[in-house]
Amino acid sequence: MAAFLEQARTARPLDGVVVVSIEQALAAPLCTSRLAEMGARVIKIERAEGDFARGYDDAANGQSSYFVWTNRGKESLVIDFKQPDDAALLHRILGEADVFVQNLAPGALARAGFDGASLRERYPRLITCDITGYGTQGEASKLKAYDLLVQCESGLAGISGAPEAYGRIGVSICDIGAGMNAAIGVLSALALRERTGQGSGVSVSLFDGAADWMTIPYLHELYGQGAPTRQGLKHPSIAPYGAFTTKDRRDIVISVQNEREWQQFCAAFLQRPDAAQDARFASNTERVRNRAALDSLIAGVFAELNTDETLVRLSAANTAYGQVRSVAEMSTHPALRTWPMRVGDAELHMVAPPVRAPWDQGHFDRAPALGEHSASLRAEFAVSEAGATV
The missing domain is CATH 3.30.1540.10 (formyl-coa transferase, domain 3)
Structure with missing residues (x-):
């Protein structure tokens, strides 16, 4: 009985779920890191030079703050899926996977035969999630979609800042929003598969997420007295x-x-x-x-x-x-919760997950080194002499 209770306390909602992600930068890695925190096994596919977010900075004990935040507890596999052997390996992994997430440029995976529609036809239970900047249709889909650019294109920067100057939201909020929306989409598709047995394709874009947040100013502009102007640290429609x-x-x-x-x-x-x-x-x-x-x-x-x-x-x-606190003051705020995480030879105090749950571990697993799991994953998904995956 005690063993059962212990198992019930430590079980996580996505235990046994396998997620494969061809991801870079922030939006997709954040999505899959949230899935990993819920217990999913996340296999991160990287090119030989690695996710370029690995080189963004060295603030986290010599490693990238972006990377260690959004890649905790994943496995790193380096492959070139344009090469036949590596493409075959990726297909063998996807044949055992539940979810496939990607945020490459529109069309990049389709040219290699790994677009969502083709994969779902081949693997009917697979859930695919595409993350783009502006969707895949129309002229805007060709635009490069870095976070600050989307803040500008969506009008978010136009209502942020002080009256005398536009202001960037101080974190990569459009990337973060897209990652969270993608996680919601994947969880919704997993719930649907429980009832239907079939996978489905979901997609999110950075612009769609930012536009959703702009609903109130949008309605004021189209149907009210005009969108709010930049107010700095003042509310446009409530006083004081x-x-x-x-x-x-x-x-x-x-x-x-x-x-x-x-x-x-x-x-x-x-x-x-x-x-x-x-x-x-x-x-x-x-x-x-x-x-x-x-x-x-x-x-x-x-x-x-x-x-x-x-x-x-x-x-x-x-x-x-x-x-109005500085980041230094925020770091000692009485409401701040942190979990330890091993980064290199140090233990860093990372901000704890925003969702508090019975399956909380109280610590973060470390982020993988580039290609750290390549050998073990190639062995796990190797083809036997009989032609089956080992």
Whole structure:
């Protein structure tokens, strides 16, 4: 009974699932790393020079921060699938696989005979996932799709930043979004296969993900009064909702979401209950319309208080707030969770997975060296004298 309970505690939802991925950079590797965290066996196919993300930087104890984040717990197999023997090896592996993920340029795998439709015809239970920049049809599909470029093309950069300058979202958010959407697609296809017995093809693009996030500004532009302008650390349609600077030069963002919160804020933080009755600030619509006067009133109080005094008053007013922290300050945040991961000869404290689950290991498996598993995988999927996979 104890052994059964221990097995139940450690079982992961994708135990036994085999994922093959021809991947590079960020979106596809992030997708498959999430699948690996759920228990999948992920076989990463690399060219002789390796995933170019291996060379992005050396911040993680001499290794690429991008690579160690998105390739934990995978196996690395170096092949050239354009060569007949390696193509045959890849087919033998795919014959045993459940999922195939790829994010090469549109058409690259089709020319080699490994496009999703052909693979699903040959292996009916296989799930294929294609990750592209702009889809596979139309003029836009030919565009190169690096993250910042997609931020620009999708309009995301157009509403980010301060009024005087566009701003890039500070992480590769379009790549990350595509990777997460791909993981959702793969999990959905696995669930469907449980009912039908058949694999299916799913696809995501960086642009589709960014466009989905742009739905609110899109609707405002087409059917409202126009898309929001760049506001920096201010909300375009709620006030007060933005950053104010304390006497000791600390920026704190506050958010007041309704009239009850506004009245509490006026009484306990501003210590001006009468401000709640000011016709200019009587509703969110009026506060947004009179934002300059509102911000001036609030900024004056912030300027008289140091950070500790400000936080005490905000707490007394039950006002939501967030301190604008540096990455160094984020690294010591009381809410931050980390897991250890071996990288070279050191143990790094990596940010823990965002999904907390019963199957959490409490540590990360290491990322593979280039071709680390080539010999063992070639042996595992070798052809016997009788012509069958060993």
